[in-house]
Amino acid sequence: MSGKGEKEFVKEITPRSEDYSQWYVDVILKAELMDYAPIKGCMVIRPYGYTIWEYLQSFLDKRIKETGHQNAYFPLFIPQGLLQKEAEHVEGFAPEVAWVTKGGQEELAEPLAIRPTSEAIICSMYSRWIQSWRDLPVLINQWCSVVRWEKSTRPFLRTSEFLWQEGHTCHRSEEEAEEEVLKMLGEYKKFIENEMAIPVLTGQKSEREKFAGALRTYTVEALMSDGRALQSGTSHNLGQHFAQVFDITYLDQDDQLKYVWQTSWGVSSRLIGALIMVHGDDRGLVIPPRIAPVQTVMVPILTKKDREAVLQKAEELSRELSQHLRLKVDDRDEYSAGWKYNEWEMKGVPLRLELGPKDLQREQVIAVRRDTGEKEEVPFSSLMERIPGLLEEIQSDLFEAARRFQEENTFYMEDYGEFKQHIENNRGYVKAPWCGKLECEEKIKDDTRATIRCIYTWEVSQGEQCLYCGEEASCKVYLAHAY
């Protein structure tokens, strides 16, 4: 069936070893996850990419609700005056804010920021809504897009506009707020590991890397297949900074007026970038079954002679299978079976079922795994059991492979010379003791471009010394080159 009338073959994808950045962009464009928009740094999330986002959303939204939160919608706009109320916050975000200065034909009296994050607008509402201890906790989440006018952008990882969820909560005590922050960090970890098959580290950000205006920021970090780390979600203990600035107080049971304790936490469409870079290979995307728009593709192999019989069987099997999984039958006439194999591999469909005249005779399909390429003959009689089982195996094997990669690319070091040499020549994480001083953190970055991804423990033995300055260590950190 190949030859005339067939679309040009799936174009080559640049191998990762040759140019990782180009590989990333090739995969994204060819799999039609997104396209560049005619606005600097903005992208269009195409249906195939958006469907993945919808699965991510639905898994996470369920957990956000099961942990007691409700969704709401706050305005896109934040008046300049509101954004400027919290000094650290505005300093952190001002350089990347897009400003609306005209509405219709009129100049606005006060410019409006397009939300880079919604603390300011949400806090201004919370100060009206919260009066009494009875109103607490407030547990609200929002799904929306935010805008950060980034200088250098990269699809999904850093774009001027991106999709995310942002949780914003208020509590009666610091302990309760901290509990919330860690609970949601844990939810992110579970969600990314279980649904996306991506192992993650969790830990606390350094002062330098924390959210502008927060007391403490916790992070979820994932290791891409080029050995660079990607911050994949954050959870902030905001303390009472915003409460004081926005006057969010409540009358407690002891008749005292008190400031609330706040948190905020978010993950974004950047997760799709992580998905591509953790699981993808030189043939394209590899999507874990739980979040795959198409979990299994069936390709009937159509010869002149047996065409009708094969198509009929494909239809029959697909009717049954579709009740258990997201199946697509690719019976297009314009493309050869080989072309279809390539296309669906490039699109990352976890499992392919081939059904040809010989298979019909043998009452079986050939199942081919996207991740390993392994082939398996599956009798028609055990299809409904085996295919879902295979998808589960793929899901856990993908996680396990990524976990092993992370493990094999994590080293513990105490000597700065060794570290410098290692990080220049190797990918992955380095664990090391740190004194906690900004100066050392910045020196390390200047020297090596590696950054502290997170503090993973505050437990340090006597005599352990900072990787950089040799003074007494106060904690241990993960370092890596990062996106």
Place this chain on the structure above:
Amino acid sequence: MSGKGEKEFVKEITPRSEDYSQWYVDVILKAELMDYAPIKGCMVIRPYGYTIWEYLQSFLDKRIKETGHQNAYFPLFIPQGLLQKEAEHVEGFAPEVAWVTKGGQEELAEPLAIRPTSEAIICSMYSRWIQSWRDLPVLINQWCSVVRWEKSTRPFLRTSEFLWQEGHTCHRSEEEAEEEVLKMLGEYKKFIENEMAIPVLTGQKSEREKFAGALRTYTVEALMSDGRALQSGTSHNLGQHFAQVFDITYLDQDDQLKYVWQTSWGVSSRLIGALIMVHGDDRGLVIPPRIAPVQTVMVPILTKKDREAVLQKAEELSRELSQHLRLKVDDRDEYSAGWKYNEWEMKGVPLRLELGPKDLQREQVIAVRRDTGEKEEVPFSSLMERIPGLLEEIQSDLFEAARRFQEENTFYMEDYGEFKQHIENNRGYVKAPWCGKLECEEKIKDDTRATIRCIYTWEVSQGEQCLYCGEEASCKVYLAHAY
């Protein structure tokens, strides 16, 4: 349990007969559907209102997908040059566009519109994505917020920012596009009638009222309880206007390069306004069961003596009922039963179950309908059957009541004098023949403030005359005062 420590009683809601607009705002604020944001014309959709939106979304999204569409996400920004490409389109939207002129610290070379609707940005992408007849049809939908800088605003009905979905499709022929336009109009009608229990009219908009840039606009119109009509959804046949301007062509099977035929269609968070005004009454909201965040509230009546027994039974029943419906048990100690009844009525919960010591003895609950106030004793033994049944009855009775109201407030008229007098003193629709001339449409509006809501038929008998000018009629229309 009333008295000290109890929050102030649910405040009075202005009766509809006294001041309908004030009633509308009272209901919205007291039921915590939304709050005013500190930005002109913008609102915050609070969790209770947003949950209704989520139910609307999930019902409609399911149908959008079942009819073959996929979701995607296009940028918030539209470069000025793109927006200006289609002349009618820009003329229609320019007066209400918010403009971003600054990104970070820099003035932008070209101002960016915040999307008032996404035809321009989407068409610019379609012209890249569509090459061949094989690429058609393109069936894409987007859920997002849009911004229209409105001079006078009203919560949910007309706000500077609102939530909506916008479908954008491309087809090979005019017939196929028209079929799509009418199909989605039909989906809107079914969705609004079945899920929201709101009867609607469908028909074509006049030239004056059609979408800026469209060939034809179809509309879904609902009648509010003050007798004013509300445009509740639109479906546009865009013809080839945008395709020509944005150069969206495809190579057809006959090797000819042709322009695609396009449609767009949308409904918005305005539907929540319709919900309030169609079903609400002087005690507050009435929410149809299918889209109610809480479908049934159970209020245990707690006396000192039987407190534990009643609470235990409430918990037992709620465990079972929760498997069949969205149930809330209101066992708060700080409020009296009476206070709770008022609050949940105001919030529009369709059904209340009262459970006191006497009910415990009689092995029953008292079910009270929000819409009619009818009480019914329901034995514990038939609860799982009767409560879902009652909710279904409420759903269909709400629709029937609204349908009857619409029927009773629709009149056919041919005499302009009679019409003028009628429309000044009565609410509702007037059906009338029309010649189709803009002049008559505008004269009627100037005279009476009534507008043509839609053309419901092109079938006119010989001799039927335009309501205004008396010349030969070309169609028949619905007229009404409208929001």
